[in-house]
Amino acid sequence: MESKILYRALKLSEKIYDESMYGVDDLYRIKDIVHSVDDNHWKSKEWLAKEFYKHYNNSSGNILVVGGWYGMMAYQLRRQWPNESMNIQSTDMDPMCETYGWELFGDQDISFWTISAEEHIRGRDCNYTAIVNTSCEHMEQEDLLGLVKEKPEDTWICFQTNDYKELDGHINCWPNAEDFAVSLNLQYVAFTGSQKQSGFTRHMVIGK
Amino acid sequence: MYNVICVKFGTKYDEAFVRKLYQDICDKTQSEFKFYCYTDRWDGPSEGINLIWPLGKPTLKRVWNKLRLFDTAMPIGDFHKTYFFDLDVKILKDPLVDLDDWSKITIIDSHWKTGKLYNRLSNYDVKINSSVIAWHPVECHDIWEQFNTGFRDYYMRKYVGIDRFIVHEEIEYNTFDHSYIQSKKYQPNVDYNASVLTFEEIQVGIKDLI
Numbered sequence: 500m501e502s503k504i505l506y507r508a509l510k511l512s513e514k515i516y517d518e519s520m521y522g523v524d525d526l527y528r529i530k531d532i533v534h535s536v537d538d539n540h541w542k543s544k545e546w547l548a549k550e551f552y553k554h555y556n557n558s559s560g561n562i563l564v565v566g567g568w569y570g571m572m573a574y575q576l577r578r579q580w581p582n583e584s585m586n587i588q589s590t591d592m593d594p595m596c597e598t599y600g601w602e603l604f605g606d607q608d609i610s611f612w613t614i615s616a617e618e619h620i621r622g623r624d625c626n627y628t629a630i631v632n633t634s635c636e637h638m639e640q641e642d643l644l645g646l647v648k649e650k651p652e653d654t655w656i657c658f659q660t661n662d663y664k665e666l667d668g669h670i671n672c673w674p675n676a677e678d679f680a681v682s683l684n685l686q687y688v689a690f691t692g693s694q695k696q697s698g699f700t701r702h703m704v705i706g707k
Numbered sequence: 708m709y710n711v712i713c714v715k716f717g718t719k720y721d722e723a724f725v726r727k728l729y730q731d732i733c734d735k736t737q738s739e740f741k742f743y744c745y746t747d748r749w750d751g752p753s754e755g756i757n758l759i760w761p762l763g764k765p766t767l768k769r770v771w772n773k774l775r776l777f778d779t780a781m782p783i784g785d786f787h788k789t790y791f792f793d794l795d796v797k798i799l800k801d802p803l804v805d806l807d808d809w810s811k812i813t814i815i816d817s818h819w820k821t822g823k824l825y826n827r828l829s830n831y832d833v834k835i836n837s838s839v840i841a842w843h844p845v846e847c848h849d850i851w852e853q854f855n856t857g858f859r860d861y862y863m864r865k866y867v868g869i870d871r872f873i874v875h876e877e878i879e880y881n882t883f884d885h886s887y888i889q890s891k892k893y894q895p896n897v898d899y900n901a902s903v904l905t906f907e908e909i910q911v912g913i914k915d916l917i
Contacts, residue, residue, distance in 0.1 A: 527831075527865040592857040613857060617764075637860055639764055668863040670766040 504574075507603050525612030532599060535569045538572050539696045543659065546694055547703060548575040551657045554689045554705055557585035558671065559664065563627040565616050565646065567591050570600035576631065583608065590614045605694075619646035627654055635660035636669045639683060643671070647683055655707055658683065663699035666669040676702035709740040709803050710789040710844075712759075716747050716787070723913050726795040729756055731793060731798035731916075738803040740790075744781055749857050750770035759783075765859065770868045774836060777844075777851035785844045792821040793838040799865040799889070804902065808881055812850070814873070815905065816882035820895035833874040835882065839904045850878055886909065 502645040510527045516630070519526050558580065564573045567589035576587050587608070589600055594614035600611035614622075616638055630646055632638070635658050646654060655689035664672045674707055679702050690705040716845055729742050733755070745759045762780050762823060775781060775793060781788065788809055790802065806813055820834045853876060866872045873880060889901035892909050906915065 531861070531864060592859075593861050594857055595861075615857065639766055641764065664865075667768045667771055668860050670768060 500684070503537060504603065506530055511599060511602050526596065534571060534605075535571055536603075540571055541575075543694060543696065543701050544575040544576060544667070545570045545578075546656055546703075547572070547576075547631065547633060547659060548579045550690055550692070550703070551576075551629070551631070551705055552579045557628075558582055560628030561586045561626060562588070562629045562631060563619075564589040565619060565630060565632040566637060567596065567600070567611075568593075568634065569596055570604040570609060571667060572631060572633050573600075573611075574604045574607055576608045577604075577609060586610075588612065590619070592616075615647060616642040620649050629655035629657060631657045633659040635679075636663070636672050638671055640671050643683065647685065652686065653692040653707065655705065656683070656685065657703070657705045659701055661699050661701045662686045663697075673702055676704060680706070708784070708787050709738055710743060710783045710787045711740045711803070712743040712745060712776060712783060712789065713794055714743075714745045714770075714772050714791070715774070715794060716767075720794040720896050722751055722753075724848075724916070725756060727756055727913060727916055728792055728794060728796075728798065728862055732792075732802065735798055736801045736803045738801070740803060741784065741787070745776065745781070746789060752804050753890070757786060765855065771863060773840075773869050774851055774854050774872070775853040777842075777847050777849075777908060779848050779851075781844075785846065788843055789841065791840040792839075792903070793889075793905075795906045795909075795916075796838050797906070798898060798902070802902040803889065804841075804885075806841055806881070809877040810839070810846050811842070811881055812847055812873075813841040814870075815839055815888050816885065817890070817893075817907075818885060819890055831871050831875065833870050833915055835874060836870075836905070836907055837870050837873065839883065839888070839903055841883075853878065870886045 511532055515528050517519050564577055566640050567573055568591055570589045573587050573589035590612050592612045597611040597613045624679045630650060635643055660671060662672050662674055663669055676693050680688050680691045685706040690704040694701045713725055713730055715725055717890050725744050735897055742755055742760055743757045747761050749758055759782060762775060813836055815836045817834045817836050862872055886899040889897050889904050891906045893906055
């Protein structure tokens with residue numbers, strides 16, 4: 500974990516606490532932000548960025564992050580592609596992710612906006628060279644298939660899910676990466692793999 | 708005419724609990740009612756029980772399906788006063804009471820919950836519970852609409868269940884008269900005849916409800 504990210508997360512926590520005294524009272528955001536910069540999120544998102552970098556083999560493009568939370572995934576992608584010619588957008592259905600994403604990673608040339616996966620599909624956004632989604636366990640399978648179906652043939656997908664069914668928000672878990680890959684109906688699978696974390700296993704599929 | 712509905716998702720409670728709830732209400736009330744069960748699985752006979760299958764996206768797990776009852780898409784009579792019962796409650800006498808105010812939900816006041824913990828700034832536990840809910844459907848669809856937003860997933864991380872969602876997201880509610888409810892754990896002895904016995908924080912088998 501980089502100290503500047505940790506420092507910003509702490510300052511953001513202070514700001515949320517101050518806000519809770521006089522305005523919006525939502526102290527749970529502090530816990531949620533702490534979770535988002537947890538070591539397991541850092542490692543799993545870094546894993547995706549580094550693995551995808553090997554396959555993408557291009558210095559420019561337009562990466563869309565779906566379910567991007569507070570921006571850690573987009574930040575890990577920016578670390579791999581520091582050049583301006585790689586456009587990175589982090590999206591989430593939760594409007595506060597946009598607000599806090601700018602606070603945590605505002606200097607990283609990442610754009611944050613609020614939109615759900617379903618709205619992406621309806622909007623038929625098709626100028627992306629890659630769609631990254633590390634929150635597949637929170638999303639309807641129908642929406643994941645919609646993202647795959649509506650994308651241009653050459654657009655990469657990099658999806659992660661996990662096998663941890665205990666959380667109420669985890670509605671789309673998979674026992675292994677291979678089954679998850681098959682479920683996505685990809686034309687081409689470049690990578691499937693799994694990463695053991697404390698108490699669960701994260702699965703990743705990269706393909707087109 | 709009332710709607711009476713319960714929710715059975717997952718495998719924690721089986722069909723016997725639903726049939727028991729239905730039969731107990733039949734036995735105890737003189738009011739006319741139609742009985743529904745919102746469920747993702749059903750084995751065996753369902754006489755008298757109108758099954759409602761999952762409404763689809765968004766997929767919800769566990770207790771969060773109780774909030775779906777307020778969705779306009781829920782196929783229950785929109786113009787009938789409605790009662791929801793958890794499957795781990797015991798019906799002691801007629802539970803279908805005509806309330807004074809049906810413009811907001813009515814839930815259980817857990818008045819037995821006391822202590823300084825509840826006044827802490829960071830405390831998320833609440834002094835209500837939703838083992839029984841009464842409402843008029845046309846008046847309460849906004850509860851589902853308030854939940855089913857971009858914050859939906861965040862709410863499910865933040866709150867362990869819908870009781871905390873109701874209180875902390877400032878859903879307006881009334882509470883049942885204290886004499887309507889008896890809590891098995893916190894009120895082992897009471898000097899009134901309650902309509903419903905609740906088993907919050909207790910593991911319940913079908914034999915406990917007989």
